[in-house]
Amino acid sequence: MLLTLFFLVALPDPFTAGTDAGVPAVLAATGVGIDEALLAPPGPALALGSWDDALARLRARSVDLQLALAQLELAGAESRLALSPLLPGVTGSLSVQERLAGGGSVSVEGGGGNIPVGEGGEDEPRPTSPLVALRATASQSLVDVPAWLQLSAARARERAARASTQDAWRLLVRELARSLVAVVTAERVVELDRMGLAQARERHQLTLEAEALGTGRKLDALRTARDLEVARAALLESVESLRRTREALGSALGVEGEAGVVPGFQLDGLGRSVAEVCRPLEGAARADLVAAREELRAAGREVDAARAEYAPTLGLQSSLTATSVTPGTARVNQWNIAAVLGFSLWDGGARGAAVRTERANRAIADQQLESVRRALSVEVAQARRGVALAEAQQLTARRAREAAALTDQLTGEAFREGVGTSLELVQSAEELREAERTLALRELELVQARVDSLMAEAECAW
Template identity: 35%
Template sequence: MRRPIASGFLFSSKSLIAGLVVLSVGRTALAQPRTAPAPAGKPTPAPAGKPTPAPPAPEELPAPPDVDDPMLQPVARASTEIGTWEDALKYVRARSTDLQIALQDVARADAQSRVALAGALPTINGTGTYTHNIITNTTAQFTGIGPAGPTTRAVQTPYPNYLTGSIVATQPVLALRTWNAIGTAHVAADASRLAVSDVKRQIALGVANSIVSVVTSERIAELNRIGLRNALQRLDLTTRKAALGGATGIDVVRARQDVESARTTLVAGDESLRQARENLGLALGVPEQIGVPPTVDISGLEQGAKSVCKPVGSVEDRPDVATLKKRVEIAHRNVNDVKYQFAPTVTVQSQLATTTIDTGATPNTTWNVQAVLSVPIWDGGARYGNLHDTQAQELQAVERVEAQRRQATIDVERARRNVGVADERRRVAAAARDLAAENDRLTRASYQEGRGTSLELVTTAQALREAEIQLALREFETVNARVVAVLALASCPW
């Protein structure tokens, strides 16, 4: 006797239940069009003597009840937002610590190149000395032969006060190590410039990933709020239905559990959004949250990446591989530097000296020219040890190039393949979302007819919410995969 009474109540509160049916978890814009489905099975028969009313069309259902909750307020927008690659590059050029460190490495390499060149150019050094002798002795110094015989004068020995000065100029004539060091410094400067290009590529990739992450987090936060709003509307309708006797306590508990689950997801999503904004700020060199405006064209990131970074022919030309190849050349030159330590050196030097000491025998000012030959004979074996060390370093540099070449080859192939994989995952996620939406629609229709349960309603709503979030993730993963594919084999001269 209980079923006819419940069935009679169902049709007497038709409008209230219809309002519950219209709710679905997830964003309405992403769900399938709300078309009236054919009822699965036969509706519950009405009490004898009463005709069975036809199910109302979805467009005739009343609007869901209004709900208000503080957590429905969206996360405040960041105080600073960027919308184009040009805006991002302005921040990077001015604030990126990684870029500034790489640029200073170039400056250091240029400075070391100038230091190496100085070893092949003349050096000029001047010295001046003033001497005051405290203890002296007075002696007679012969000055010549006079009419009366030899003449002398009293002098203090050593001279109590005198000045001396000299200028020495040195010019290397045969300096194999110096000439090799000049070439090595030039190669090191080239390697530093290639490293800057690779740093720019990594920065561009990091900025693109951060922008996609922020946009993705914004979208998920929006979906989470839609899910919470729908859960609150279901709870409101279920509570009203329970007050009228059409729902049980367990129905209300399930609705409340769904609300709390939506709140948990929303809190986690909001924190992920804030962290994504902070990561974008760090990528741009700003220690604060930086957002992306809602009007940004996320699909334009690929074209933006192509405008700031140019493709290269092969992995051999990718900046990181090219930099390590320069390191091999430097290592080889370091081996030659040790070998040149066994070779003799020849320098020419000239000294101009003057003093206030008047000896009467030598001129106060002298000037000489010297050729100096230096032949290394034995240093205890240090050069042999250095030679073995530099040869091992050269072999290590060669292996690093090979390892990076292999890694770059895999990176490029994987980046290109991931474009298709991401697009396929997006299509699968879209199909899963469509199925979840259809399942939710059918479950609501069944619940409307009195055959479904609140557990099924909540479960399908949660599945639809998760499917819509997964679809949003896959859509932005596709964009990110295309950007990575552009930068995987590129050089960034910006």
């Protein structure tokens, strides 16, 4: 028994061992070992001063916009390519040849026939040596149903590409607005968490002073020390979130590094600024729905074109051959014109397979159109009620913040008077920080909801 008492007396006090002036080690180590750079993010590489600055840089540096424009250019080129079989075609060839042996005649490259080279009368033109021959061929399609249908499909796809580009720009503008709101939100959260950290330091210092005067307990200091570390962890998380939102904005704007906003950047006029670029549809179809419809129309034309491959084609062809002569300059040896009726007797089933393929493509386009229509209906419905929901959530968050602030004030006064406990002090502080964070988020979510409501039924000029 005496041995047990001896060991109990010899054991160090867990609240005083390894500390100065009776302060627990966990209290003395508060904030030690944390890189202060993690608590204070560096300034962004690009600081946007206004919505117009962000929009101009997005228009000039957006990869998605450049890809959409390239797709539009490609669709235009394919449309022009589909038109070429229906327009006149002219080809020509010019050859120079020297007869090395033999006599009688030489043949003209390109099907010009044989040209006599023997000696004639003095007044009769003779082929020159070397012989210069010109061969020209012209063709014009008169009846080519598949080509006309392919042209119709290509033009429908060009319209679809134009509508897709418009919708891509609308989505980019919407994402830019969201990114700006996200950056401002993250900066506001960092500011609130930094204020919460400062308040946590004050409460911790208050408990340390109370303990030093003998009116407080070590338990109170431990609780406020834990609250201080929780506040510091929240600030670390919010700083990292801010840097990630800045990096996302910088990536969208083509900035090497982070992109942010100038201090005091206001989002109050963001909705009006977006409305200057994007106008309501006023009953017209949105661009993504137009693109899906045009894709379905193009798929239908492709089916008709595959079926029309069974029909014959009719065209005109004309060829001309001229050679150099002496005396003189040139002589037309041949000039003809022909009507050509073309048809395929058997192609191994390729046309039937093409019809099946285009039917499947049309079915896919039809389902894609239905998918776009359903998604659009849901998006519009959610956007319309999103503003009212965001306003209600902002109102409840403001009331909750007012109640939390009053609770924290009264709890602090009670603790100073020795009536309240440190547990109540810490809990009220956590509730106030959470209420302030929630209110800031709800205010900016309201701005975002108004932007989304506008962009759900709008078209944007690019």
